[in-house]
């Protein structure tokens with residue numbers, strides 16, 4: 001789907017991606033704390049303020065070199081790939097802005113969930129609200145909006161049922177993050193949410209034998225991270241990214 005125009009825009013997209021990664025790193029480090037602790041504001045070892053000391057691509061505190069927040073270069077790599085795919089897709093205008101916001105919001109949530117098994121509602125809300133606001137000016141048929149609404153309702157409803165059936169075994173954070181996932185995937189085709197969910201669960205299941213082979217201690221699987229990965233893949237394959 002690449003167009004000459006899209007290719008010309010790509011260097012700008014990559015520059016934008018690298019420009020926002022320090023902020024994304026700060027968001028991840030700030031929110032990567034257990035549910036019973038206050039949001040992190042400083043390095044856990046030397047207490048230097050997170051911004052800007054712990055927002056470099058290396059993921060290390062500039063003062064004491066301790067590892068803080070997301071893994072080294074992970075945010076930068078994923079952001080550049082996401083922006084590159086967006087640029088290559090030919091998507092433009094408000095829809096491009098909406099899917100950029102959606103991708104980056106979900107990237108932050110995925111890395112927080114991977115770190116501390118938590119999906120902060122404030123970030124889920126910001127991702128959802130920003131995506132909806134940016135899609136509002138898009139000249140789209142009413143069916144796209146209905147598809148997004150149905151997608152969000154079906155996916156969040158499904159996980160709400162699992163949350164109730166497992167008596168909280170599946171967290172409310174996973175239920176809530178199904179809303180922006182359902183909107184972003186459903187905007188394309190609400191039926192794709194089933195594919196995204198199956199793919200997410202398959203990715204999560206695939207890590208179990210890998211963990212056994214590598215001798216990693218058994219621990220809860222960050223389902224949200226895999227659901228987000230599955231939804232990003234589906235959107236990429238569907239051609240928006």
Ligand SMILES: [Zn+2]
Pocket residue numbers: 043044045046047048061062063064065066
């Ligand atoms: Zn430090």
